[in-house]
Each structure stands twice: as C-alpha cells, then as structure tokens.
Amino acid sequence: MALADTDAISPAELQLAARNHGMPLEALRHDVTPLGLHYLLIHYDIPIVDPASWRLDVGGLVAAPRSLSLNDLRALPQVTRTVTMECAGNGRARLDPRPVSQPWLLEAVGTATWTGVRVRDVVEPAGGAVDVVFSGLDRGVEGGVEQRYERALPFETALADDVLLAYEVNGVPLPPQHGFPLRLLVPGWYGMTSVKWLGAITVIDHAFAGYQQEVAYRLRAHEDDPGEPVTRMVPRSLIAPPGVPDFMTRRRFVDPGVVELTGRAWSGHGAIVSVEVSADGSTWHAARLEPAGDPAAWRGWSFTWDAAPGEHELRCRCTDASGRTQPDDPPWNVGGYANNAVHRVPVTVRDA
C-alpha cells in the first residue's frame, strides 16, 4: 500500500472521502444512530437488487444446498440485536506516514438495531467444513484483480449464536447502502466482516484465501510481512464534542463553568469496564458509565467538567474486560487498521 509522508490528502483519497460516509461525532448523543448517519464504507458500487428475483444460494459442504427467497428467510426465527460497527480503517488518516486508502479520521462508526435470522438457522455444514464464505453481489477491481466482495469466517464462528443475516435496520428494510436485501452481521468484529448484498454462502474444506482475507485487512508491520488477520474491534472511546464548532476548523467553543461531557465506548474483546477523561493530558478521572444495553452496543459515559477560561485538550480512553485499553500514540501498520489511539478534542473555553 502506498504511504504518504505529509498531511496532504491526494485526489484519489478525496474521491473516497467524498463517497463514503462518516458519522458526524455529535451523533454520538444518539443511543441508536439514526438512519443516514451510520458510517458507510463501500468498496465498489452500491448494487441495485430486485428483491423478487433475488435468492441466497447456500452451498458447498452443507447437508443440503438451498436457494432462499426473502420470504423464506422472513419465515425463520427472527432475531434483533443492537450492534456497534466500526470500520477497520477508522483512524487511518491520523497515522504518520499515512497509508493511502479511505482517509478516515474518527467518524467510521455507528450503532444500529439489526433484525434477521441466525446463520446457523440457514447453513448446516457437512463433515470437513473449515470456512464459511460470504459472497456479496458488489463487484470491482482491487489490487489489479476483478472480484466480487467476499470474506469468510471459521465455521464455528459463523455458527455462533450472535452471527446474523440481517434484512432490517432500525425497523425498516435495509436501504441499498446497507446491503439490501440481506447482509451478514458479525457483532464485535470490524465492519469488513459483515458482507453486504449477500448472494451466496459457501462452506469450504480449506482456509479461504480471497483478496479481502489474505491481501487486504491484515495487520502487517511491513510490506513483506504476511501479518495477522484483522478480526475483532480493539477498544475505543469517543467524546461527543461539547459546545459549538467553528465551521472550518471544527474547533469547539464552550462557556466557562460546569460542562456535562458525554460519549461512547466499545470493544469487540469484552465489555467496557472503565472510561477515563483528562482535560490536562496527565490527570485522568473516572467517567460515569451508563447502564449497559445490548452487549454488542457501545456503552454511554458522562463526566462533569469544570471548564476554566482558556485553551484545553479533552481526552478520553477506555478499558475492556480483557484488560485491553487505548494507547496514547497511534499503533502503526501497513494497511492503517485498528488505530485506537486516545481521542483528543481541542476546546476553547470563553472568558466568563
């Protein structure tokens, strides 16, 4: 992957930023992200799918191949989960040097309520199963190879209780950009796992070696490092920016006195056990955690800040039940994945 030495974003990166959608951080105030504010990362084009002729083909090493319509799927036991999803590339544009791809700052996240069926109610692997491949209907060229978007999960993971095939989001049929008519949903994993516009599920007897598994989405120290696969989300917390913004710089302006800070924290490795806030970069204070909702959804937090006039930098960091926390400085890798460095928000507190 190309690297950029400076802060300057290239025309190719701008093209990606102009079509993919971040969640404006003030939307952290919503428990469930309103439709249209959830992040979107779309590798190729958004397909237009005719739901009448669409079928999900389930094949390979299965007890019996199946071809399922949307009505067939709706007749199966229904499951609803509220899930926080983050792009593996969130934070990429904060890395130095910057891997050249979709230049996310911190907005590639969202929480939605998804409804569908369990994968295990649709797929019955036969003996010898190793991986379950999920194939999207979206096509394009990447790394010089034309491909449909495909990712796989080990079959035990694919059949876990919480892995869904979703046909609704926030109570309505999936809109085109979220994978209409059906998408995979793997709670706790980065978003590249949750294949959209599903066309086929295929059980295979070997480890899947497709482009999005073996070339993209790996944590590589250098170009020749085979690296480790990107899987579950590392912990991250974000602050809903207080006060009002400057249009151009997005710097925040706040009146002095008591300011109720709020935000969200999540991890794919375990429940959030603490969130800490700092206004001086060295003293950290425990934030209050809101009651937990769906274990796959972000956890709300709040902190009462006594804001004195002047320039400040607010920071937050979280720790999960596995003991993982957020580093002060961005962890670097060739693809620019999983940068969960501490969130920093510069704030100007006005004079009284």
Add this chain to the structure above:
Amino acid sequence: MALADTDAISPAELQLAARNHGMPLEALRHDVTPLGLHYLLIHYDIPIVDPASWRLDVGGLVAAPRSLSLNDLRALPQVTRTVTMECAGNGRARLDPRPVSQPWLLEAVGTATWTGVRVRDVVEPAGGAVDVVFSGLDRGVEGGVEQRYERALPFETALADDVLLAYEVNGVPLPPQHGFPLRLLVPGWYGMTSVKWLGAITVIDHAFAGYQQEVAYRLRAHEDDPGEPVTRMVPRSLIAPPGVPDFMTRRRFVDPGVVELTGRAWSGHGAIVSVEVSADGSTWHAARLEPAGDPAAWRGWSFTWDAAPGEHELRCRCTDASGRTQPDDPPWNVGGYANNAVHRVPVTVRDA
C-alpha cells in the same frame, strides 16, 4: 477565503469531507435518492430537537405573530414535491486554485420527495415587508462570528406556490440530519437556501444582511468584490458511471460492445431541453430524455454507446429552457460556487 495551489487537500478540508456526505454517483440510477444517500452539508452540529416542546415562531412584519407546533403545521393543507437539491459548493475541489472549504467533487446532490405546507399558508406579511428571514436552531462560529444559521428570501419569493416548510422526506418524518422537525425547501435554488431545523420565521422591512447572505454564498471575482448572491442552480448533468470501479482510483472498467449509459440533468433556471454525450471530447450526440416528472426534479437521460476496446473519456452536458448550458472549463469565483463544468468519466474498455 483561503486558496490552495495544488491538488493536496488540507487536514481542515478532510475534517469537513469526513463529516459531510456526498451521494455516490451510482445512486444516480434511483429516480428518488434513497434516504441516507442524499448529500448533506451541515455547517455546525446537527441539533437534537424535542418535537414536543419545539415551536415555529412566526413574527416581525406579519398580520399576527404565531407560535406553531408540529401538530398545528400538520393540520394545514399538505403539499408533496419531488425536488433535486444541490450544494452551491458542488464542484469546488475541481477548481484551480481551490477555494478552501468543504471539498466537494461532484457528489453534492440528491433528489427527495418532501411533504409539508406552503410558507404562504403560515406567513402573512404586513405592509412594508421586504425580506423573510428563516432562522435555524443550529449554532456555530464562522468568519469569527458566533451565529445561528440564517438565510432570507425576498418576500414575494418566499410566498411563491412552490416554497415549502417540509416535515417529511420520502414518506417519513425528517431524520435529524435533514432538519428535524421542520426545514425550508426552495425548489430550484442551491441547498444553502433551504434552512434546516427551523426555529423562527421573521418578516423584516429591509434587505437581510446576515453572514450567510452577505459574506458567504456570493459569486465574487476577487476578495474585494461585493459580488452577486448565489441563488438558483445553474444547469448540470451527470453520468451514472458505467461498468465496475477500481476501489482506489474509481476508474471504470467496461466490456466492449453496446453499453447503455444513463444519467440525470437539472437546472434551477428552466426545464432541461437537451442532454448531449461525447466519447471523444469533440463529437457530441443527443441523449434520449426520459419523461419529465416533477418540474423541480432532475430529468433522466440515456445514451447507447458502442464501446471499443481502449481508453476513453465520456462527457455529458445539458441545456435548459433559458438557454443556459455547461462550460467545458470550470467557472472560477472566490467561494468556489456553481462550478457546473462538463462531467468527465474516464473509462477503460477491455479487450473483447
């Protein structure tokens, strides 16, 4: 406004690109843009408004001041219109030098079906009325001044038959990012006119001189030029990119032979009367126009292209009933507004 000499996008521009949303151009295939794919340009933060306590205050030079709830508005005669809206800054990032602001390429457009009431059913100006000021609930700092977002229309324009206060989009209540619970909608004008999160409408006896009217959104030849206000959309046509994209470059790959090109064209100055397509940059061919729908909505077009293997650049341009058309080269102004240069789409046609 600062100008940038090169293609390099600054960190401040990237922050804006990461929070504002473009419409991925493949969504040109939808007559009405699905919710979540319409463009969004949000100057400050998206407010969260409690619809129970919200009121629209109508005052100033009116026959009688009013304070209207959402239910009051829903009891008035309902109007539904399908309207194409474009940001005045669409195309800004294609200018050289580039005015530093939201760096739109070509995606700042969308078409939605809006439902609400006519402004004239809510506002009855008294004698001496000059401008009608529409005040949003969104606040921020711009040009060094803290402000709420406000724009005005001459009172005859505000009371025109097609100027609406919309509370629904595509059949559902406005989502937060489109101005919940109520926004202005001025068909044919650039989007900055259609104030979101309306809190007040005030009739005044002089020309409104607020920041968004007198400082921003003016066509200035140089910094000291008072310029002309940005008002109605100049004509633009776009091609739905054919074939499949490369992830990083967005270059298109197409098989040789007959390719059915489609796209949209619109203007705020009159109906679209022709769309032309070129595959060689010099020979222009008339596209077929789809039947017209709402006069405020874009017009669909199609063109059958016989694609020969090799490298091509597709172009399209349109002309409206006023005789306005699209220039080959971007028209430049200090704010980077109304750049409606011909759309160009590089395409690689594969060997047979």
